[in-house]
Amino acid sequence: MGQEHITNYGYAILYNIVKPHDENAAQALLMVGRREGLHSEWYKKMTAFQIEDNPGLIVQVAEGLRWMKMPYNETAPDYAEHVREWFTELGGSTEKIKQNMGRFIYHPLGDIRNTGRLVMDIGAQEGRDIHGISLADIRAAFNQYEMIGGPGYGLMGEAFMEKLGIEKPLKFNNHGPVGRARGLLRTFVANRMDFDI
Ligand SMILES: [Fe+2]
Numbered sequence: 780m781g782q783e784h785i786t787n788y789g790y791a792i793l794y795n796i797v798k799p800h801d802e803n804a805a806q807a808l809l810m811v812g813r814r815e816g817l818h819s820e821w822y823k824k825m826t827a828f829q830i831e832d833n834p835g836l837i838v839q840v841a842e843g844l845r846w847m848k849m850p851y852n853e854t855a856p857d858y859a860e861h862v863r864e865w866f867t868e869l870g871g872s873t874e875k876i877k878q879n880m881g882r883f884i885y886h887p888l889g890d891i892r893n894t895g896r897l898v899m900d901i902g903a904q905e906g907r908d909i910h911g912i913s914l915a916d917i918r919a920a921f922n923q924y925e926m927i928g929g930p931g932y933g934l935m936g937e938a939f940m941e942k943l944g945i946e947k948p949l950k951f952n953n954h955g956p957v958g959r960a961r962g963l964l965r966t967f968v969a970n971r972m973d974f975d976i
């Protein structure tokens with residue numbers, strides 16, 4: 780799902796570069812890019828169906844995302860270390876990719892609590908912590924006390940979206956004492972999250 784999306788974005792960048800010079804080549808890039816877009820949609824929907832059927836698969840999705848590597852790492856390892864720099868030079872934005880990936884994660888999971896669950900699964904698998912408390916321990920506490928766990932995962936999911944700067948599809952309500960307190964907590968957690976792609 781992620782690979783297809785990044786590939787599609789790569790074709791869009793190439794299309795913009797090539798278009799002023801060669802219309803036919805640009806159209807070819809557009810056609811291939813659209814196929815990659817279709818592939819990513821297909822994987823997104825298939826992931827959604829599977830998670831709807833068995834929410835426990837979120838752990839596997841987390842693992843897949845954690846180990847996701849673009850094929851060029853194997854097909855052209857000598858160039859792989861330059862890809863990020865070339866990508867930026869050609870007008871690509873890693874921030875935009877992160878945001879799109881965030882949306883891609885949110886949609887198949889179906890709700891913000893599942894998004895938080897996935898973020899915590901990835902963080903726990905990577906041995907990360909928030910303020911010195913391991914995510915694995917926080918996750919264990921969430922799972923032990925459903926009363927904290929549900930809203931807790933929701934807060935983690937919101938913090939993830941805030942960190943990536945994704946405003947839609949969620950609208951955070953920061954009004955009133957409860958909204959303000961939640962906003963503070965969300966920003967506190969978001970500021971302690973750190974992602975890379
Ligand atoms: Fe593809």
